[in-house]
Amino acid sequence: MVKILPFSKVPGPRGLPVIGTLFEYLKKDGLKFNKMFEVYRQRALEYGNIFKERVGPMHHVVISCPVEYSKVINAEGKYPVRIQMLPIAHYRKLRGLDLGLVNAQGEEWYKTRTIVSKKMLKLSEVLRFSEEMGQVADDFVTRLDTATNSLGEVPGLEYELFKWTLESIGTFLFEERIGCLGDKPTPIAHSFLENVEGFFRTLQPLLFDVPVYRVWPTDTWRQFEHYADNIMSIGTFLVHKSLEESASSSAFINYLANDCHMATQEITGLVVDLLSAAVETTSAATLWSLYNLAQNPHVQENILQEINDVKVKNGGTITAEQMSKLPLVRAVVKETLRLYPITFATSRYLPEDIVLSGYNIPAGNHIQANLYGMYHDSSLFPKPESFLPERWMKTSDVQMDPIVKSTSQLVWGHGARMCIGRRIAEQEMHIVLSKIVEKFQLSYQHDDLEPVLSTMMVPDRPVKIKFTARH
Numbered sequence: 001m002v003k004i005l006p007f008s009k010v011p012g013p014r015g016l017p018v019i020g021t022l023f024e025y026l027k028k029d030g031l032k033f034n035k036m037f038e039v040y041r042q043r044a045l046e047y048g049n050i051f052k053e054r055v056g057p058m059h060h061v062v063i064s065c066p067v068e069y070s071k072v073i074n075a076e077g078k079y080p081v082r083i084q085m086l087p088i089a090h091y092r093k094l095r096g097l098d099l100g101l102v103n104a105q106g107e108e109w110y111k112t113r114t115i116v117s118k119k120m121l122k123l124s125e126v127l128r129f130s131e132e133m134g135q136v137a138d139d140f141v142t143r144l145d146t147a148t149n150s151l152g153e154v155p156g157l158e159y160e161l162f163k164w165t166l167e168s169i170g171t172f173l174f175e176e177r178i179g180c181l182g183d184k185p186t187p188i189a190h191s192f193l194e195n196v197e198g199f200f201r202t203l204q205p206l207l208f209d210v211p212v213y214r215v216w217p218t219d220t221w222r223q224f225e226h227y228a229d230n231i232m233s234i235g236t237f238l239v240h241k242s243l244e245e246s247a248s249s250s251a252f253i254n255y256l257a258n259d260c261h262m263a264t265q266e267i268t269g270l271v272v273d274l275l276s277a278a279v280e281t282t283s284a285a286t287l288w289s290l291y292n293l294a295q296n297p298h299v300q301e302n303i304l305q306e307i308n309d310v311k312v313k314n315g316g317t318i319t320a321e322q323m324s325k326l327p328l329v330r331a332v333v334k335e336t337l338r339l340y341p342i343t344f345a346t347s348r349y350l351p352e353d354i355v356l357s358g359y360n361i362p363a364g365n366h367i368q369a370n371l372y373g374m375y376h377d378s379s380l381f382p383k384p385e386s387f388l389p390e391r392w393m394k395t396s397d398v399q400m401d402p403i404v405k406s407t408s409q410l411v412w413g414h415g416a417r418m419c420i421g422r423r424i425a426e427q428e429m430h431i432v433l434s435k436i437v438e439k440f441q442l443s444y445q446h447d448d449l450e451p452v453l454s455t456m457m458v459p460d461r462p463v464k465i466k467f468t469a470r471h
């Protein structure tokens with residue numbers, strides 16, 4: 001019989017009593033919180049498929065083998081528990097607001113999740129918005145065309161992508177154009193985007209530093225509160241507007257208010273969660289996808305071929321829905337999220353003890369999947385540093401272990417608590433990437449970008465892609 005080793009034997013950096021390895025991150029020239037994914041990768045190389053680390057108040061058990069992590073997925077139970085975004089939960093408690101979908105737990109989470117899943121995770125429901133999302137993508141392509149400078153680059157491409165995602169999610173939530181993509185965004189769009197940017201910028205240090213803000217409102221906390229208050233007021237305005245104009249109120253808001261009898265305050269909390277979760281994530285993933293495409297012209301040519309093949313069969317046209325299903329475009333997004341998993345780890349607290357890699361992990365430990373480490377491991381992904389979208393396609397020369405392939409799809413999380421915006425985000429990205437490649441040839445002539453964490457994994461500097469219109 002295989003001996004199960006106790007938790008105390010799980011390898012990992014020793015650290016100091018009480019603060020663990022925190023000092024390593026705080027000291028000058030030490031480990032960097034904004035490179036935590038790289039720290040995890042190095043730890044996995046040093047300690048193997050499982051390690052544990054205490055960083056200040058946080059204890060983590062980190063798994064770097066997808067097959068092993070699938071045991072965690074199978075054990076997550078009816079009410080999966082992910083690490084809370086504590087600053088957001090603290091803010092909402094201070095303001096007497098619902099915790100929202102991202103932070104709620106147990107029955108409260110399950111009730112909202114069941115309601116929202118029916119609209120957001122059902123492919124047919126999301127596909128209904130493909131044409132509207134296609135129109136937003138068309139406007140974005142026009143915007144890129146007018147925003148290019150004399151070098152063919154788009155200054156502030158990151159902000160332009162923010163605007164596109166907000167406009168696009170607006171079509172689903174409110175069935176309305178928010179007005180982000182004109183020469184001058186509407187005041188509400190501008191204000192929302194500024195505040196979301198500030199919200200995530202201040203969230204990052206609050207997530208990783210010792211949570212002093214819980215006893216004393218630090219400067220960063222005050223700024224975070226300011227941004228969160230503004231986002232909340234904009235969310236309240238948009239939801240009230242949609243409810244008041246009941247004749248034209250969106251199907252989604254209508255469904256929440258009238259079919260599910262959610263209170264206005266609950267709807268607002270949910271909508272703010274969805275808006276905030278949608279913008280940073282989808283824009284970062286699209287930015288990395290554009291960067292990868294710009295460095296791989298042959299992939300752009302193959303996408304054009306896919307588009308033309310559909311057009312030939314379809315009387316010379318292609319719908320947004322058809323664009324959302326192009327196999328190579330889908331593979332580009334998958335491969336981009338492998339190279340740059342914008343949420344570098346996914347996690348659970350389990351209700352029962354579990355054995356992982358031969359160690360007993362007591363219930364209640366924070367168990368993380370080391371996504372970046374797995375995705376850059378050559379024993380799991382051949383040529384891990386190369387951008388090879390074909391590895392995700394049926395007809396591919398790149399050999400991948402089918403078990404690894406099926407267990408490693410974790411960038412959207414997993415199980416009953418998987419990203420609720422996945423279908424929307426994928427649809428938006430597939431459509432916009434197809435339309436951009438159809439219109440422009442992309443190229444990149446600068447130094448390689450490095451990923452850093454600013455809550456999401458983002459490039460370490462402004463991205464200067466050259467957009468050359470095709471004729």
Ligand code: HEM
Nearest residue numbers: 102277278281282285411412413414417418419420421425
């Ligand atoms: C590239 C885009 C995106 C990525 C990679 C992403 C990734 C994730 C991940 C990893 C989680 C945690 C899942 C888990 O614990 O199993 C999550 C949760 C969540 N995401 Fe996304 N997301 C994206 C876009 C979106 C969009 C567009 C929306 C909203 C329309 C959204 C709304 C949410 C919400 C509300 C949760 C919490 C769900 C719950 O706890 O039940 N996400 N996302």
